[in-house]
Amino acid sequence: MNSLKNKNNYTVLDIYNILYNSFGPQGWWPGESKFEILVGAILTQNTTWKNVEKSITNLKKRNLMSFEMILNLDEKDLAMVIKSSGFYNQKAMRLKNILLEIKSKYGSFEDFLKIEKDDARKFLLSQKGIGKETADSIILYAMEKPAFVVDAYTFRIFKRFGFNTDMDYELIKNKVEEYLNGDVKKLKEFHALLVELAKTYCKKVPKCDNCPLEPFCEKNV
């Protein structure tokens, strides 16, 4: 038990391989810089990426896509620039605050990126507006250190694949990191592949035709 195997003895590594062979490399995270990835990770909370792209374009158009520029930007102005991402008042306040904390604790964004991943996770999780998923997204895609990102799709897909349903975030994260040998490239791909699978086939109301996991799936969960 707790080994990320389903009844047919398929492991999480089998899912990874099936998805990779079906969808190919996803090349996540889309973004021109590590700072842009951090911004995107916060803006995309419970929001479609399309809406976040508009905000990112907006920031770039105004030459605001940098640590120092957002740090010094008025919160109300920031809120208007990122409006399309939804929850813009919250996100503006929290994003500014996170940058402020990085500045005061680490001096610069570059120095923050160099810190050890356990310290980074502890720091990120202590920030308002950064939960586990966002913290691990930043560690994996911006800092490029091993961390598996568990989102709502991951829980759903793992349940349908027949893994234990009583797994919590940390357990799934630790096990997947173990199965993928802490390989950053694979961890990046895996989360992206699960999102792609979910978007294409594995919504709350599943569309299972041609789904590569269909033979292994328990649809009624």
Added chain:
DNA sequence: ACCCAGGTGGCCC
């Protein structure tokens, strides 16, 4: 007119 999206925090019990 609903329902959902690459969540999080606060409050209740």
Added chain:
DNA sequence: GGGCCACATGGG
């Protein structure tokens, strides 16, 4: 430690 709610835009 779970169940609800606010936060808000934009697309199906």
